[in-house]
Amino acid sequence: METVAREMPDALEEACGVFGVYAPGEDVARLTGYGLQALQHRGQESAGIAVGDGEHLSCYKNVGLVTQVFDDAVMDALVGNLAVGHVRYSTSGAAASREAAQPHLSSIDEVEIALVHNGTLLNTEALRTSLEQEGAVFASGTDTEAATYIIAEATRRTGSVREGIRHAMGVLEGAYAMILATPEALYAFRDPHGIRPLCIGRLPQGGWVVSSETCGLDIAGAAYVRDVEPAEVVRLGREGLDAESGPAAPHRASCIFEYVYFARPDSVIDGQSVYQARRVMGAILSQEAPVDADLVLGVPDSGTPAAVGYAEASGIPYAFGIVKNHYVGRTFIQPTQAMRERGITLKLNPLPSVIAGKRLVVIDDSIVRGTTSRQLVAMLYEAGAAEVHLRIVSPEVRWPCFYGIDTATRDQLLAAGCTTEEMRQWIGCDSLAFISPEGLHRAVGGARHQGWCEACFTGSYPIS
Ligand code: SF4
Structure with missing residues (x-):
């Protein structure tokens, strides 16, 4: 076998x-x-x-x-x-x-x-x-x-x-x-x-x-x-x-996270374009959590449309400042902590020529265990960023998913045991904010139905 x-x-x-x-x-x-x-x-x-x-x-x-x-x-x-x-x-x-x-x-x-x-x-x-x-x-x-x-x-x-x-x-x-x-x-x-x-x-x-x-x-x-x-x-x-x-x-309970992260941006689910939903998520986040900055960066790929939306709504220029390697396999075990910590550098690499000396708004889709965010923020500072303001286009993930999505267990979810300020300190960024549940609902408002599963944010599971 x-x-x-x-x-x-x-x-x-x-x-x-x-x-x-x-x-x-x-x-x-x-x-x-x-x-x-x-x-x-x-x-x-x-x-x-x-x-x-x-x-x-x-x-x-x-x-x-x-x-x-x-x-x-x-x-x-x-x-x-x-x-x-x-x-x-x-x-x-x-x-x-x-x-x-x-x-x-x-x-x-x-x-x-x-x-x-x-x-x-x-x-x-x-x-x-x-x-x-x-x-x-x-x-x-x-x-x-x-x-x-x-x-x-x-x-x-x-x-x-x-x-x-x-x-x-x-x-x-x-x-x-x-x-x-x-x-x-x-x-x-x-x-x-x-x-x-x-x-x-x-x-x-x-x-x-x-x-x-x-x-x-x-x-x-x-x-x-x-x-x-x-x-x-x-x-x-x-x-x-x-x-x-x-x-x-x-009560219908379609997974709202499909719009945040899982689905491809060129897909349309129940009449709502995934790309447009992500763009609006970024725009709403710029209103809910504004910041004085020089550039908006998206963590590729799912953070990119939201970064475009944040930039359009805030007037802060969008920049291509994080390069993603699309060819990294996910199926091997990295046996040591040191190798695991290098794992993110295989996937994401900041562009110092774009970000050095700049105050950055960085848009990502979610924080699960937080280790990737922490490593990415460190890499951005190493590449010369003056400030890093992390903005997340999902509410805090506090509960595991049992409906076909692989999540960490609850004790591994950073938001389950920390306040936003504790998360910010651990990740090491200058500021951290998440979209509100109401903001996320507005972003997917074009869907033909509005019955959502949001259990990973709320702990309210549609199937007990
Ligand atoms: S718990 Fe979260 S990821 Fe799982 S189906 Fe519900 S919304 Fe989607």
């Missing part, structure tokens, strides 16, 4: 991207490969694609980036009318392995399904224990494998995939945006709170695409149709799009 271990990150890390295509006559595997590359920011540990040819499903998956897992020979062998794909970032510090990579396939009697999942199920242990007592055998420890088995078994029992999914939605607890493939059709569905995003697009030739984000539709050449609604099950097949609503939760 090929396994790659890693350490807990000093950031909220996305836990997966999902993509699906129904397009007979098209190269569905390569279209899915393109879609997964657009979603690569949501997971870099493993990638996989399953195709359905009307009679059977076949699958290829492995540890690595999409371009490392798939070559032309693999793609040429994946022939079918439909495909589902997945990029993964395992949660809870778990190791990456081929067995844990998705799609998960299940074949019970005549029922063949492949499932991909973005999110985290909360009752996996209880479900797995009872399934194992009934004789189920699992190859990985993942929640998605358990969900695949539950759907396949209920489909076999009822003779209906939709009934199988409905049964699973009745027993699965947690966050899930899933795409399921049978040999003939795709099914896209979301948990009753709509925590993780999922959208549908139409190909010019008439096929369908499902993606975690609209940037995946763009790369496939698909036009955005709509988002999958909470508790909805959408079937895409020869008969077209067939949707069935389910019992949604009384």
